[in-house]
Amino acid sequence: MIELAESYLGNITENASLSERLEKAGFKEHCLEVYLSQADSRKGRIHSRATSGVDVGIVKNRDWLLREGDIFETQNGKLLLIHLQEQKVMVLSFTELINDSSLKRLRDRDINLVHLGHVLGNHHWPIIIEDGKIYVELVIDTEVIEATIRNFSIPGLEIDYEWRSLKEHTHHHHHS
Incomplete structure (x- = not known):
């Protein structure tokens, strides 16, 4: 089953309450992390695999780039943390x-x-x-x-x- 993330919540480096929410949610049960290439950060539809092994689909507008620390919420209510690879x-x-x-x-x-x-x-x-x-x-x-x-x-x-x-x-x- 794929976790679909379409709801952008913000960036943890700019939003302290979002950072707190991420900490309170508990990474193991309610949070996913993905590591994306710079090329993926431009795409409108991104398929990736979270560090936990779960397949993740991210849907966003192509006119903005994903950044380190961006947070999405999946349709199943999990938080998705974006990391960008060097x-x-x-x-x-x-x-x-x-x-x-x-x-x-x-x-x-x-x-x-x-x-x-x-x-x-x-x-x-x-x-x-x-x-x-x-x-x-x-x-x-x-x-x-x-x-x-x-x-x-x-x-x-x-x-x-x-x-x-x-x-x-x-x-x-x-x-x-």
Whole structure:
């Protein structure tokens, strides 16, 4: 039998009463936990298996992403806690300082950076800008994203990779 979750209750990091409700409910009998990929967090219909082995179906609107700590209530009255798995992301950083003495080089790099931002947005590649770095979610083939970025030949731009959870900081570009 599948537990169907359609009623979104909120997020435990933003709602203290929901967090208390989760604790009071008792995990063993009334709560389910699932670990989802970042790709699953976008889907409108998600099939997963809870840590307890129970099959779970989640139905939500596609125009919002599931986040770490989201809580649903199943049709059978159980609480469902969402966890997001870490994923490999591309990290863009700069080895050259911005106070480069060559103004022409700075202008060229600034123009290329604006163009890069435009291209990332047009491709709908989710990004986070944090601590002077740009984190790009690898939603398509790594080689395609890397080739696209390297095509700009931005001086001092380094491409690296790391594992992290993008959580709710991801920027998504929507067209009306």
